[in-house]
Amino acid sequence: MSTIPEATVDAARVGRRVVELGLSPGASGNLSVRAEGVTYMSPTGVSLSALDPEQLAVMSAEGVQLSGPRASKEYPLHEAMYAKDPEARAVIHLHSAQAMAASCLRPASERSALPPVTPYLVMRVGRVPSVAYAPPGSKELGEELASVEGLFHGALLANHGLIVSGRDLAQALDRAVEVEEACRLYVQLFDAPARWLTEDDVAVLTQRYGTPW
Numbered sequence: 353m354s355t356i357p358e359a360t361v362d363a364a365r366v367g368r369r370v371v372e373l374g375l376s377p378g379a380s381g382n383l384s385v386r387a388e389g390v391t392y393m394s395p396t397g398v399s400l401s402a403l404d405p406e407q408l409a410v411m412s413a414e415g416v417q418l419s420g421p422r423a424s425k426e427y428p429l430h431e432a433m434y435a436k437d438p439e440a441r442a443v444i445h446l447h448s449a450q451a452m453a454a455s456c457l458r459p460a461s462e463r464s465a466l467p468p469v470t471p472y473l474v475m476r477v478g479r480v481p482s483v484a485y486a487p488p489g490s491k492e493l494g495e496e497l498a499s500v501e502g503l504f505h506g507a508l509l510a511n512h513g514l515i516v517s518g519r520d521l522a523q524a525l526d527r528a529v530e531v532e533e534a535c536r537l538y539v540q541l542f543d544a545p546a547r548w549l550t551e552d553d554v555a556v557l558t559q560r561y562g563t564p565w
């Protein structure tokens with residue numbers, strides 16, 4: 353009988369996929385997954401391509417490290433994301449190029465850093481609020497994320513990158529890819545006379561798919 357939780361095997365697989373997709377420049381980024389009352393977090397200083405299911409940091413529900421190698425310093429950010437999205441069981445944070453670029457631009461609106469560029473962003477993620485800048489790994493950055501009002505499954509951290517949550521790592525990865533693509537379009541179309549989806553267009557989708565905007 354295997355004692356390796358399935359969630360940790362998912363973590364290693366999704367970590368490799370993130371790197372294959374080119375979303376982890378310079379071995380950046382981290383992920384976590386919740387199962388059986390604990391949070392498994394990628395360790396500090398380990399590439400997402402080289403995660404070992406048996407060598408993940410294990411954190412208690414109170415954020416205390418229980419076992420394993422030292423958790424990524426961006427753990428407080430993950431904890432804040434779980435607190436924001438009660439259904440979340442996985443979180444991915446990336447310094448992917450397009451998210452980095454978009455996170456340096458002015459937010460599209462008060463509620464979302466990204467405009468409703470495509471129906472897919474609205475259907476799969478919903479609004480992507482902007483989180484004010486604080487140093488990476490700081491408690492303040494987690495507090496900035498916590499201070500954003502309302503539900504969201506993805507956010508842009510100013511001058512830093514993206515963070516997404518999901519009911520599992522597969523959904524979180526889908527959302528990370530969707531946010532990265534929406535960021536690419538926002539960067540390309542910034543200040544162009546582009547047509548975004550209208551409020552009515554967005555309302556039809558959020559009602560159908562249950563996403564926040």
Ligand SMILES: [Zn+2]
Nearest residue numbers: 426488512513
């Ligand atoms: Zn970061």
